[in-house]
Amino acid sequence: LIGLGVVAPGPQLAASGIALAPPAMTAWVDFPLRARLEDRTGLPVLLDNDATATAVGLYWADGITATTTIAALFMGQGIGAGLLSGGQVYRGATSNAGEIGHVTVDVDGPPCWCGSRGCVEMLGGTAVTVERARGAGVDLGPQDRPTLAAFGALARRALAGEPAALEAVERSARYVAVAAHTLVNVVDPDLLVLTGPAFAVAGPLYLPVVTEVVTRTRFARGSGPIEVRLSTHGPESAALGAAALVLQAELAPRGGDTA
Template sequence: MSESATSKPHTSSKSVVLDAIRAAGTISRVGLIKATGFTAPTISTLVRKLINEGLVVETGHAKSTGGKRQVLLQLDHTSRYAVGVHLDHGVITYALTNLGGTVVARICRPGAGADEPAAVVARIATAIAALIDGVGVERARVLGVGLVFPGPVGPARGIGGPPDAGLAPVMRQWTGFPLGAALERVTALPVVLDNDSTAAALGEHWTGGFGAATSAAALYMGTGIGAGLVIGGVTYRGPSGNVGELGHVCVSADGPRCWCGARGCVEALAGPAAVVAAARSDPAAARAVGLTASAGRPSVIADFAAISRAARRGEPHALVLLERSARQVGVAARTLANLMDLEVLVLTGPSLAAAGSVYLPIVRHELRASFSRGTHTVDVRLSRSAATASAVGAAALVLESELVPLSHGPRPLEQVADERARLTESAS
């Protein structure tokens, strides 16, 4: 495990044990005692409850160390499922994951576009039903829906931010729409909302992409640029859900004005939209990378993917554009690493799924100059599920909130002690 199970502010001792089993993959009851600090009778009681609920199964034995071989425990991955939805202007991505966060089905559908929010919610509900029914999963085993988007969660369980700030222009018609309540009504499932970059980081944590790191981040690049942080095993969101706005780190004080109102943001200079605009501004470059005139609004994601394919073929115009972007993104990433003393940085999101082979070595090179280099390096990796990271993370939001919920702050030590005493007494 990357941290002591009891160092995270779980809401119950049962969730502490379940999270310890999840993090370990397979673990014995003796291992759980060491990981949690709970007594043997307490572990016995909690494990029995988890087995009776179908969440945990016994799976073979550990290697003998001279005494009785210990029975190993692991999650029953097929006992529960969660749906993750990534809502974006260009495409809506859906993922159905099992209890371990493994994707069992995924689909992509047209994005929100300029449609009215209520109409998009109806489309989302239809796609969710098709996703679940398509693999024959019982509805009773689906814990809920995680829905994430490029922006903060507002006070009415919708996409937050005033009309003139906090939300990318293409999604501003969603400001104030009660998204969570609307989707719950049409799906009859609990709905959890969050920012897409934060969800991507949680997905990496839940599926083991951060390894044993105690300070890790996911650098997310879709239409824009963001980052999600996991510190001590806990996804850090901040008071308003605006943590990780890496795209609005200034890398040039006299740079172009960004849609957020500031100047010189890395997203304005080096984000996918900036790369596509630079390619389209040069007719020779546009032809070389395969960009053609669009009848309607061009898709940034599709155009950026075309540039990425050209770069992988070695097309020089495309390589120049992406390498210039990668250097500026790397500079912003180094700022994040210095501020948070990062051990691991995972590159993820649909744009990095397309262009990761260009960005990875350049971002790695930039982070070799991180302030912590005298103590430790920053391990920069490409996500195993970069194309669908936010949808997978959205499903992990449900798994975490339903099975290993965290409180908003650490529990008082007396509460932990009282709970342990109560469980020990019930076990005797």
């Protein structure tokens, strides 16, 4: 055992190992997670964003070449993206790059916890999609059921053809496709992978919508195709990424500094 990889939604201070945490994780705000785990385990600990880690996991597990630019669109409790090019992760100045779920798609839309309005996450994320489906009469179990469990139930009903469930998921997919369109035009990847626990169950409903929008509206579409696909790693994609972070740091030190 050479180290411990820990992943969580952003925002976070990856350099200092402190989770700033979104509202769904208020108990972890400003918690020195890395330091506590290192003290308890005696192992080096790498803390990273779940979407970023997933991109690293894809690179290591799927045999992707170092010349490929990867955008991993991660959908779980929130929506984010991991970005990797030339075998190196792009993090941004504060290690919080890729927050595609907080791109505004409706300036008069509902307020978001990030301080903006009409974010993709507030219009097409798992929580609002579950709420919308419940409002349409879809039975998703108790109101206090965890969001991702309720979304999984919704996705299964949608895949079975239940009209109200399918309508809720398809509406979400249209917003997620807008996020994917923006991501692809900003990053210009060769490969866009839909990953994370939400896509693990509902991916077959999102993939055709995202693929159609990205293929039709991509700015660089005349320069060659982009591959859009579902991750094959299911709900464990972030855990795989956590392990890959440790491998990256151990076996590719330069990648360990920047990935």
